[in-house]
Amino acid sequence: MSKVLIIGCGGVASVAIHKCCQNSDVFTEIMIASRTKSKCDKLKAKLEGKTKTIIHTASVDANNVDELIALINDFKPELVLNLALPYQDLTIMDACLATKVHYVDTANYEPEDTAKFEYKWQWAYKKKFEDAGIVGLLGSGFDPGVTSVFSAYAMKHEFDEINYIDILDCNGGDHGYPFATNFNPEINIREVSAKGSYWEDGKWVETEPMEIKREYNFKGVGMKDMYLLHHEELESLALNIKGIKRIRFFMTFGQSYLTHLKCLENVGMTSIEPIMYEGKEIVPLQFLKAVLPDPASLGPRTKGKTNIGCIFRGKKDGKDKTYYLYNICDHEECYKEVESQAVSYTTGVPAMIGAMMILTGKWTTPGVHNIEEFDPDPFMDALNKWGLPWEEDFNPVLVD
Ligand code: NDP
Numbered sequence: 001m002s003k004v005l006i007i008g009c010g011g012v013a014s015v016a017i018h019k020c021c022q023n024s025d026v027f028t029e030i031m032i033a034s035r036t037k038s039k040c041d042k043l044k045a046k047l048e049g050k051t052k053t054i055i056h057t058a059s060v061d062a063n064n065v066d067e068l069i070a071l072i073n074d075f076k077p078e079l080v081l082n083l084a085l086p087y088q089d090l091t092i093m094d095a096c097l098a099t100k101v102h103y104v105d106t107a108n109y110e111p112e113d114t115a116k117f118e119y120k121w122q123w124a125y126k127k128k129f130e131d132a133g134i135v136g137l138l139g140s141g142f143d144p145g146v147t148s149v150f151s152a153y154a155m156k157h158e159f160d161e162i163n164y165i166d167i168l169d170c171n172g173g174d175h176g177y178p179f180a181t182n183f184n185p186e187i188n189i190r191e192v193s194a195k196g197s198y199w200e201d202g203k204w205v206e207t208e209p210m211e212i213k214r215e216y217n218f219k220g221v222g223m224k225d226m227y228l229l230h231h232e233e234l235e236s237l238a239l240n241i242k243g244i245k246r247i248r249f250f251m252t253f254g255q256s257y258l259t260h261l262k263c264l265e266n267v268g269m270t271s272i273e274p275i276m277y278e279g280k281e282i283v284p285l286q287f288l289k290a291v292l293p294d295p296a297s298l299g300p301r302t303k304g305k306t307n308i309g310c311i312f313r314g315k316k317d318g319k320d321k322t323y324y325l326y327n328i329c330d331h332e333e334c335y336k337e338v339e340s341q342a343v344s345y346t347t348g349v350p351a352m353i354g355a356m357m358i359l360t361g362k363w364t365t366p367g368v369h370n371i372e373e374f375d376p377d378p379f380m381d382a383l384n385k386w387g388l389p390w391e392e393d394f395n396p397v398l399v400d
Helices: 011-022 037-047 065-075 086-099 126-132 146-157 185-192 232-240 255-266 284-291 295-301 331-338 342-359 377-385
Strands: 002-007 027-034 054-059 079-082 102-105 135-138 161-171 196-200 203-207 213-218 222-228 246-252 275-277 280-282 305-316 319-330 367-370 390-393
Touching: 002 011, 002 065, 002 342, 011 027, 011 037, 011 295, 011 331, 011 342, 027 037, 027 065, 027 342, 037 054, 054 065, 065 086, 079 086, 079 342, 086 102, 086 126, 102 342, 126 367, 135 342, 146 161, 146 232, 146 305, 146 319, 146 342, 146 377, 161 213, 161 222, 161 232, 185 255, 185 284, 196 222, 196 232, 213 246, 232 246, 232 367, 280 284, 295 331, 295 342, 305 342, 319 331, 319 342, 331 342, 342 377, 377 390
Parallel strands: 002 027, 002 079, 027 054, 079 102, 102 135, 135 367, 161 246
Antiparallel strands: 161 305, 196 203, 196 246, 213 222, 222 246, 275 280, 305 319, 319 390
16 A cells, blocks of 8 residues: 655656556555656556556656655655666655655666766765665666675575675677667666776776676577676675675677677767767767667567576585576567566566565665665565566586
8 A cells, every 4th residue: 555656757667667557556556757747648548447556647857856855745655766867866865855755776876977886975875864764775676686686685595605796697689770778878888888897805806898708608598798897786795795705797798789889989979078069068978869779669679588697606504505596588578568678677677576675564674775785585575476587506607
């Protein structure tokens, strides 16, 4: 019996909203609020009549704290699910603090003018959220999100200490375009064109973009090239997992994607430095986003599967142990169910589940928390129930 305000109505939000509407015993009433209200109205029209969840819509500029506070005071939700962009995290957290409403997101704050994401800005809210008696749940997508819950689950049930984690994110999907991104192009390109890094022996080791390449044979997908990237969950897992010596993150990319990206970089199209064009200031990367396919349009065209998970190495009862936890998700099955491809699906489902954990009283500790800080068991059960079943392998091939 809960009211939830969902901010954003893009690829990820659309899946999360479908899932909330399938789970109407928990999500009895939702407000979809985004910059472009017509998108919210379109989704409402599609879902109404097929769900018991009562749906409202509104337009909001989530960069504006006062507008957010007014909307929250009017609708009176118990929780705000932030599925806009990482730039809006702090303003939405400010509005939640002012109104004493729980907060959930899927990506950590990133200032618009520097492509650098880290938790320090959001972790600075810990005491304020504690004092207000509200929960701030950070990173409830797939990675971060499910990969972090997998780590907490492995720590709780399979290991006494975990020494090595390799997070492997494989998208074996084919959308038929020479170049397109599976989620917001601006955020995606900022992430993959940045320097790589991993955590080893208590410090960060930095690499050039795409410098470290490995091959891996993914169940359900096959052999793929994957590249080491910096990724936000490395920062919190390095603090929260006992005995950790090294954490790395690898993502698969096809040759066509990399060739296009290199070319776009070489000509300056991925730059976030504003330039003057015909008397108007534009940011090249934002212009590029405008000409690339909308990720939401990839759904009906994408075939194949994703396979995302974590390989753990550590000790149990004094013996060395290896354990792989992963989920395989089929793009076409996702489209059949919620009219989205698997990258949005694998993020939108855990976003709904994270909100459900708070609303149903499973996760209640006030303060700002990364998702691996909570009991993973109810979340793991919910993954199996709500469309992202996980598989285990006790003898996986390791990444060198
Ligand atoms: P989209 O670009 O498809 O959607 C973003 C939505 O936010 C749009 O509806 C957009 O409105 C809205 N929005 C943007 N700015 C504002 C604003 N100032 N005020 C109100 N609404 C705004 O992005 P995705 O759905 O692909 O991604 C959503 C989030 O999910 C991102 O933060 C992304 O980083 C994260 N993500 C996390 C993953 C994980 O595994 N943890 C994986 C993939 C994504 P409009 O329609 O007007 O543009």
